[in-house]
Amino acid sequence: QFSPNYKDGRNGMVHLFEWKWDDIAAECENFLGPYGFAGLQVSPVNENAVIGGRPWWERYQPISYKLTTRSGNEQQFASMVKRCNAVGVRTYVDVVFNHMSANGNSRGTAGSQADPGSKSFPAVPFSTLDFNPTCSITNYNDPKNIRNCELVGLRDLNQGNSWVRDKIVDFLNHLVDLGVAGFRVDAAKHMWPADLAVIYGRVKNLNTAHGFNAGAKPYIFQEVIDLGGEAISKSEYTGLGAVTEFRHSDSIGKVFRGKDQLRYLVNWGTAWGFAASDRSLVFVDNHDNQRGHGAGGADVLTYKVPKQYKMASAFMLAHPFGTPRVMSSFAFSDTDQGPPTSDGSNIASPRFNSDMSCNNGWVCEHRWRQIYNMVGFRNAAANAQLQNWWDNGKNQIAFSRGNRAFVAFNNDGYDLSSSLQTGLPAGTYCDVISGSKSGSSCTGKSVVVGSDGRANISIRQNEQDGVLAIHVNAKL
Ligand code: QV4
Numbered sequence: 001q002f003s004p005n006y007k008d009g010r011n012g013m014v015h016l017f018e019w020k021w022d023d024i025a026a027e028c029e030n031f032l033g034p035y036g037f038a039g040l041q042v043s044p045v046n047e048n049a050v051i052g053g054r055p056w057w058e059r060y061q062p063i064s065y066k067l068t069t070r071s072g073n074e075q076q077f078a079s080m081v082k083r084c085n086a087v088g089v090r091t092y093v094d095v096v097f098n099h100m101s102a103n104g105n106s107r108g109t110a111g112s113q114a115d116p117g118s119k120s121f122p123a124v125p126f127s128t129l130d131f132n133p134t135c136s137i138t139n140y141n142d143p144k145n146i147r148n149c150e151l152v153g154l155r156d157l158n159q160g161n162s163w164v165r166d167k168i169v170d171f172l173n174h175l176v177d178l179g180v181a182g183f184r185v186d187a188a189k190h191m192w193p194a195d196l197a198v199i200y201g202r203v204k205n206l207n208t209a210h211g212f213n214a215g216a217k218p219y220i221f222q223e224v225i226d227l228g229g230e231a232i233s234k235s236e237y238t239g240l241g242a243v244t245e246f247r248h249s250d251s252i253g254k255v256f257r258g259k260d261q262l263r264y265l266v267n268w269g270t271a272w273g274f275a276a277s278d279r280s281l282v283f284v285d286n287h288d289n290q291r292g293h294g295a296g297g298a299d300v301l302t303y304k305v306p307k308q309y310k311m312a313s314a315f316m317l318a319h320p321f322g323t324p325r326v327m328s329s330f331a332f333s334d335t336d337q338g339p340p341t342s343d344g345s346n347i348a349s350p351r352f353n354s355d356m357s358c359n360n361g362w363v364c365e366h367r368w369r370q371i372y373n374m375v376g377f378r379n380a381a382a383n384a385q386l387q388n389w390w391d392n393g394k395n396q397i398a399f400s401r402g403n404r405a406f407v408a409f410n411n412d413g414y415d416l417s418s419s420l421q422t423g424l425p426a427g428t429y430c431d432v433i434s435g436s437k438s439g440s441s442c443t444g445k446s447v448v449v450g451s452d453g454r455a456n457i458s459i460r461q462n463e464q465d466g467v468l469a470i471h472v473n474a475k476l
């Protein structure tokens with residue numbers, strides 16, 4: 001449960017927030033597969049409450065474990081997973097089993113009816129016996145309150161109950177049968193680690209018919225927001241799987257917003273209070289904190305501040321620490337606003353511009369050249385160590401990944417222009433930030449590395465991007 005089960009030679013996952021299954025299947029074949037992405041996180045797959053105005057967060061209010069949502073039905077989901085696996089892209093499902101829907105939210109996306117007021121969810125079925133007694137989460141210094149009471153009124157399941165465990169395990173095993181590679185466990189902080197250990201322990205090994213190794217376990221990354229100062233810490237969960245490392249999101253935001261100097265990134269990793277590398281699912285922003293939900297909001301970078309966002313994303317993807325996840329958003333102004341629709345209720349498909357970027361309401365950060373080319377950088381760097389660290393004592397830094405890849409950043413208010421050790425073999429390389437390698441030329445800047453590994457690196461303060469990145473797969 002600690003390995004993402006990526007195919008060899010691939011790295012980097014993307015959260016295709018609120019995308020439809022048919023659109024994701026096509027995206028795997030047309031884009032994610034060809035550009036080297038290793039995996040994707042989907043929005044919750046199981047039946048959720050239909051809520052007026054169709055906010056994005058209705059998907060976090062389960063009605064049953066039937067696989068019908070606004071993203072599609074079970075057959076469409078199964079076909080998507082299969083098509084994505086066929087092109088080397090693994091699927092991770094956002095599973096919500098801390099709770100069911102809140103009072104008043106009774107009709108499901110698969111047509112099921114529930115009565116959350118009396119804790120009755122017949123389509124599972126769950127009844128009042130399967131839930132914790134009603135109380136509200138009010139005290140983050142009290143583990144019992146956090147785990148046995150309701151998060152914003154969401155009916156709180158008792159994972160200590162054997163029927164509840166059975167239903168959750170059946171749900172997870174059904175997804176494993178369909179070929180998924182792992183799970184994001186929603187609201188893990190609100191469940192007892194001992195209960196989770198039992199549930200995870202009963203989940204099947206991955207389905208070898210989908211190309212997984214015999215004995216491979218699902219990758220589990222648990223949503224535990226631990227920015228310090230609360231009773232529950234992520235270390236209670238890192239023995240069970242990875243955790244979503246919110247300190248990474250918070251710290252990288254502060255650094256690239258200029259609240260911390262780039263030179264301090266020299267010891268990026270556990271020295272910053274992060275969980276161990278193989279237990280850290282890392283990200284610049286997630287679907288909550290990009291819109292002020294959850295915790296750690298103020299300094300989070302999003303698509304709305306593109307220059308800093310691309311720099312932070314490039315750093316995350318260039319650095320060997322953690323398992324990085326790229327956020328792929330829809331454009332929003334209101335924090336409750338759901339995905340773009342064709343008619344107020346059916347989710348609209350993304351459309352694509354000639355430069356591969358999205359329109360029709362979708363932001364698709366994963367289709368920004370500066371981001372997908374850094375996934376290519378991460379694949380080229382493979383397991384090479386971080387070497388050749390350089391900084392100017394302030395906000396200009398550079399490092400290599402062994403002799404495979406090299407990256408430089410300029411977040412100072414003046415130009416970077418220096419002869420730096422790249423670690424790379426002599427030759428001419430295309431900068432994959434300002435452009436790409438196209439046949440025998442570069443569409444952006446090129447960098448000439450001498451026989452001593454050094455190159456003149458220039459990033460002007462007024463350039464569109466404050467990053468330059470080269471690697472062995474972008475050599476002329
Ligand atoms: C309202 C009132 C409550 C009242 C309740 C019932 O505010 O006081 O008790 O009605 O009458 C939505 C609304 C919220 C509403 C609730 C119930 O925003 O106002 O309560 O529904 O109808 C997402 C959203 C929430 C949303 C929830 C359910 O962020 O706003 O609540 O979905 O639809 C903590 C946790 C962490 C959590 C984070 C947001 O430790 O686990 O808060 N993050 C995850 C997901 C997140 C999701 C949930 C958990 C819940 O990433 O997206 O919340 O599944 O930090």
Ligand code: CA
Nearest residue numbers: 147148156190
């Ligand atoms: Ca709980």
